[in-house]
Amino acid sequence: MPSANSLKGMTNKFLFEISKRARSVQPSVTLAISAKAKEMQAKGLNVISLSAGEPDFDTPSYIKQAAIEALQKGLTKYTPVNGILELRKAICAKFKRDQGLDFTPEQIVVSTGAKHSIFNLLFALLNEGDEVAIPSPYWLSYPEMVTVLGGTNLLLKTDETTDFKLTPEILKRGLQEHTKILLLNSPSNPTGAVYSKEELLGLVKILKNFPRLIVISDEIYEKLIFDHQKHYSIAQLDPEIAARTLIVNGHSKAYAMTGWRLGYSACPTQELARAVSSIQSHSTSNPVSFAQAGGMTALEKGEEDARKMCEVFERRRQLLYEKIKAIPRLRPFMPGGAFYLFVNIAETGMDSVSFSEKLLEEAHVAVVPGKPFGSDRHVRLSFAASEANLEEASRRMADWLKKK
Numbered sequence: 005m006p007s008a009n010s011l012k013g014m015t016n017k018f019l020f021e022i023s024k025r026a027r028s029v030q031p032s033v034t035l036a037i038s039a040k041a042k043e044m045q046a047k048g049l050n051v052i053s054l055s056a057g058e059p060d061f062d063t064p065s066y067i068k069q070a071a072i073e074a075l076q077k078g079l080t081k082y083t084p085v086n087g088i089l090e091l092r093k094a095i096c097a098k099f100k101r102d103q104g105l106d107f108t109p110e111q112i113v114v115s116t117g118a119k120h121s122i123f124n125l126l127f128a129l130l131n132e133g134d135e136v137a138i139p140s141p142y143w144l145s146y147p148e149m150v151t152v153l154g155g156t157n158l159l160l161k162t163d164e165t166t167d168f169k170l171t172p173e174i175l176k177r178g179l180q181e182h183t184k185i186l187l188l189n190s191p192s193n194p195t196g197a198v199y200s201k202e203e204l205l206g207l208v209k210i211l212k213n214f215p216r217l218i219v220i221s222d223e224i225y226e227k228l229i230f231d232h233q234k235h236y237s238i239a240q241l242d243p244e245i246a247a248r249t250l251i252v253n254g255h256s257k258a259y260a261m262t263g264w265r266l267g268y269s270a271c272p273t274q275e276l277a278r279a280v281s282s283i284q285s286h287s288t289s290n291p292v293s294f295a296q297a298g299g300m301t302a303l304e305k306g307e308e309d310a311r312k313m314c315e316v317f318e319r320r321r322q323l324l325y326e327k328i329k330a331i332p333r334l335r336p337f338m339p340g341g342a343f344y345l346f347v348n349i350a351e352t353g354m355d356s357v358s359f360s361e362k363l364l365e366e367a368h369v370a371v372v373p374g375k376p377f378g379s380d381r382h383v384r385l386s387f388a389a390s391e392a393n394l395e396e397a398s399r400r401m402a403d404w405l406k407k408k
C-alpha cells in the first residue's frame with residue numbers, strides 16, 4: 005500500500021486519467037453557448053434565448069398536487085425498479101388509447117427521463133461494434149450514447165429535399181445487412197419533421213427486407229403535432245415490425261414536466277424489459293417515487309392541457325416561421341411538430357457555430373448551432389419562448405444580418 009507521501013509526487017493528470025469511454029463523448033457546444041448566454045444575462049445584458057429544449061409552461065397544477073399528496077401520504081420510499089404498477093398500467097392504457105397498442109405492465113420500464121430510457125435500451129442491446137442507423141440531422145445525444153456504449157453510428161443523411169425524412173430509397177441504400185438498430189424520432193428534434201402514416205408504411209416495406217433489424221422509436225414529441233396531423237408510431241402499422249420495435253416516450257415535453265425526470269419504454273418482450281430493468285437496478289433504481297404519482301395523473305388527466313399547450317406552440321411556430329422566412333439568406337424549414345425551427349444559414353457564408361457565437365455576442369440572441377445535430381448548415385431556434393421574445397429576436401437577427 006503506497007503511503008500518502010509517496011503519492012504526493014503524482015500529478016492529478018495521472019490519478020484522474022479519464023476513461024477511454026468518457027473521452028469518446030464530445031464536449032457539448034450547446035452547453036457552451038447557453039453558459040455564455042447566462043453569463044451575459046448575469047452581466048445585465050438583455051439576451052433573448054431561443055435555445056430552450058423544454059416547454060416554457062409550468063406543469064399543470066393538478067399534476068403537482070398529485071405529487072404533493074403522494075409525498076404527504078408517505079410515498080417516500082423505494083418503489084419497484086421499473087416503476088409503480090399503477091403507473092405502468094396507466095402507460096399501457098395510454099398506448100391502447102393513443103396508438104391502439106396492447107402492452108402489459110411487465111413490458112414497461114419507467115426511467116428517469118426518456119433520455120435514460122434510450123440509454124438503458126441501447127445498453128441492453130449493443131455489443132462492442134454493433135451498428136446503429138440514425139437519420140441525420142439527429143438529436144445530439146443519440147450518437148454520443150451509441151459511441152459511449154461501444155457501438156458505431158451509421159448516419160443516414162436527409163435534408164430539405166426529403167423534408168428531413170428518411171425515404172424508402174435512403175433507407176434501402178443506407179441499411180447494411182449487419183445494422184442492428186434503426187433509431188426513429190417523429191416528431192423530430194431538431195427539425196420538427198413528422199412522418200405521415202403513408203411515409204412510415206413506405207419505410208415498413210424496406211424494413212421487411214431486414215428481418216433482424218430492431219427499431220427504437222422515440223416518440224417524446226408525440227403530443228406536439230400541428231396542422232391537424234395525427235401521430236403514428238411505426239409499431240401500430242404492422243405486427244411484424246411491432247414485434248421488433250421498442251417505443252420510448254415520456255412526460256417532459258407533453259405535460260411540461262422536464263424537471264420531473266420521467267420517461268418510459270415499451271418492449272415487445274418481457275425478457276427485454278427485465279434486462280432493461282436489471283440495468284436500471286444497478287444504476288439509478290426506481291424513478292423518483294412521488295414524481296411517478298404526478299406522472300400517473302398526467303397520463304390520466306393531462307390531455308386537455310397537452311392540447312392547449314400544443315395550440316400555443318402552433319401559433320408561435322407560424323409567427324417565427326414567417327418572421328425568419330422574411331429575412332434574406334435564411335431558409336427556415338416548416339416544422340410539423342415539436343417546438344424547433346431548423347433554419348438553413350448556408351447563404352450567409354457562416355458555419356453554424358460562428359453564426360451562433362456571433363449572433364449571441366453581437367445581437368444578443370442565443371440559438372443552437374446545427375453542427376452537433378449533424379448539420380453545420382443550420383441553426384435551431386426554439387419557439388418555447390413568448391411571442392414578444394420571438395418577434396424581438398427575429399428583428400435583432402434581421403438587423404444583424406443586414407450588416408454581414
Ligand SMILES: Cc1ncc(COP(=O)(O)O)c(C=O)c1O
Nearest residue numbers: 117118119143193224254256267
Ligand atoms: C428527441 C428527444 N428524445 C428524448 C429526449 C429526452 O427527454 P427527457 O429525458 O427529458 O424525457 C429529448 C429531450 O430533449 C429529445 O429531444
